[in-house]
Amino acid sequence: AAKSEERDEDYVGKYDRHDEKEKENEKEKEKGGMVVRQESTNSNGGYNNDSTTTTTTTTTTTASEKRIQLSSIRAPRPPTRNAPQGEPWGYEARELLRKTAVGKWVEARVEYCRSVPLSPEDASATRQLVFANVEVLAPEEQIQVDVTGQWPASPAPSTTAITPNRIHLAELVLKKGLAQTVRHRTDEERSALYDHLQAVEEVARSSRIGLSAKQAPPTPRINDLSQAGAAKAKLHLPFLQRSGRIMGVVDFVLSAQRVKLFVPKEGVLIAFAPSGVKTPTRAMPAQGGKPATQAEAYAEEAYAFSRELLNQRDVEVVIEDMDRGGTFLGSLKVLGGGGGGGGRGGGRQERQEQGERRDFAVELLRNGFAKIQPYVDPMALANGAEMVQAERSAKEARKRIFENWSPEQDSSWDNENGGAEEGG
Structure with a gap:
């Protein structure tokens, strides 16, 4: 299973996406409040998450869990049980998301879904990946949900910037130089903030931080x-x-x-x-x-x-x-x-x-x-x-x-x- 998950990103975009009706169903299910809880990769206890672009959430209405990929970005892989070294900056990217989002109320807007094969040998065995823009609510909104149980009014989706006073997770990891935007094909669905995310990535690249730095960080020894x-x-x-x-x-x-x-x-x-x-x-x-x-x-x-x-x-x-x-x-x-x-x-x-x-x-x-x-x-x-x-x-x-x-x-x-x- 761990090997299969490691291959998933390589096949994203190479296979047919879900039909419009199924995609709309996913969007409808993801409305409402969520609490981020990152998960390990296997039941025996892997070192870290299977990807820093993965967020597991719990909805307030159904108490169900949903694994979500951050739209249009790809981050280096952190250490896992089968790959204890991970990729350069993978540990740092994972820690940034963990400290920022775990246990916090977030709002996720599902943008597109794709089916990816579990292995390159058998394209018929697939699983669904759900991609979304995820924002950590502002401190005053966190208090509002905890104290009153009322979810803040959702602003209209923006194609140029994040919601004021909230932390947009994809923008955050790009700003720190710990992820890259996905180079989509012309006909591929992408984040509504794609142009903004590319601009943020370019600033980090120009500053030569994270993935653009001349030297990679020390390899974590566990x-x-x-x-x-x-x-x-x-x-x-x-x-x-x-x-x-x-x-x-x-x-x-x-x-x-x-x-x-x-x-x-x-x-x-x-x-x-x-x-x-x-x-x-x-x-x-x-x-x-x-x-x-x-x-x-x-x-x-x-x-x-x-x-x-x-x-x-x-x-x-x-x-x-x-x-x-x-x-x-x-x-x-x-x-x-x-x-x-x-x-x-x-x-x-x-x-x-x-x-x-x-x-x-x-x-x-x-x-x-x-x-x-x-x-x-x-x-x-x-x-x-x-x-x-x-x-x-x-x-x-x-x-x-x-x-x-x-x-x-x-x-x-x-x-x-x-x-x-x-x-x-």
């Missing part, structure tokens, strides 16, 4: 400890424990409580889970001689909650211990206010002084997606008192996994194996 085994991961435990608060980026959500975390300062990827909590286990197929398991109640809902809260977000973690599977344990706080935790390895990591900090374990407990493990003394944890209060409030409200809870008897959980690796 040591994936999440795939290296427990023995190798344990060698890094003392250092990470002494580091105190560590800034990182959630690269991929593996389960409701377990994530793959990128620590830019150290250039490492680690598996991480919050200490002392357990979430419902998702269904697992039979593998490695182990039988298939059925999903526990609210397992999928818990996983969706964690993805929405954490994926591609800047976080602050404190490493306390490591389980036998090589997953680091500790506390994790999601930083508010968008970007701030990224940066190329070796750069100075600064604490984000503004914005909300949400404790991951507390959020799971408060929303009824986890319980405190019975053999853990929560008061021994840094956020133990808050965890106990959050679990108590969820029980009293009979939220989700506590829907059948009573003061006389807590809900029954299978803790036969325990450990962070059992949850989600």
Whole structure:
């Protein structure tokens, strides 16, 4: 699948586009508010997005997800699991979009759709690509949607400039020299802002920044400890424990409580889970001689909650211990206010002084997606008192996994194996 996705851009424009009726249907479906959530390339946890021109959104009306390509631009590919080096400037382009758009309300105007083959060998197997102009709403519009739930009035589409006070994502990456406009054929559909985007690209090229610079940036070096085994991961435990608060980026959500975390300062990827909590286990197929398991109640809902809260977000973690599977344990706080935790390895990591900090374990407990493990003394944890209060409030409200809870008897959980690796 990863190889197929890498070929997609090479075939865009070589195949028939969708008919007008289907295109209009796509445009109609994309009306309304969206929240950007960039995704990793594969279910096992790729390093980054499959393309910096890809945006995954959640609509306010249907809570569905749609993958969207930014119209008429092409960006270098960032590092992936199968291509850890990526292309020059791919990492920088991805980080620019992540810090600008992830978790923000945006408006996407779908402009055209195309079908592309999944492989050059079989042109009959295709998938649909949806291309759109995407704008991040202005700060006052973000507040309006969050507070009132009302979507701001959409301005008339412009063919010469972006909407005032909004950030047009295609223009942004072109202005930084981190993308190029697509050279369309005469009969090809293109962005309504195509002439403007070309002018922005020319300014960046004249300034010799980004892709036009004389020298490419250093190639990012990423040591994936999440795939290296427990023995190798344990060698890094003392250092990470002494580091105190560590800034990182959630690269991929593996389960409701377990994530793959990128620590830019150290250039490492680690598996991480919050200490002392357990979430419902998702269904697992039979593998490695182990039988298939059925999903526990609210397992999928818990996983969706964690993805929405954490994926591609800047976080602050404190490493306390490591389980036998090589997953680091500790506390994790999601930083508010968008970007701030990224940066190329070796750069100075600064604490984000503004914005909300949400404790991951507390959020799971408060929303009824986890319980405190019975053999853990929560008061021994840094956020133990808050965890106990959050679990108590969820029980009293009979939220989700506590829907059948009573003061006389807590809900029954299978803790036969325990450990962070059992949850989600």
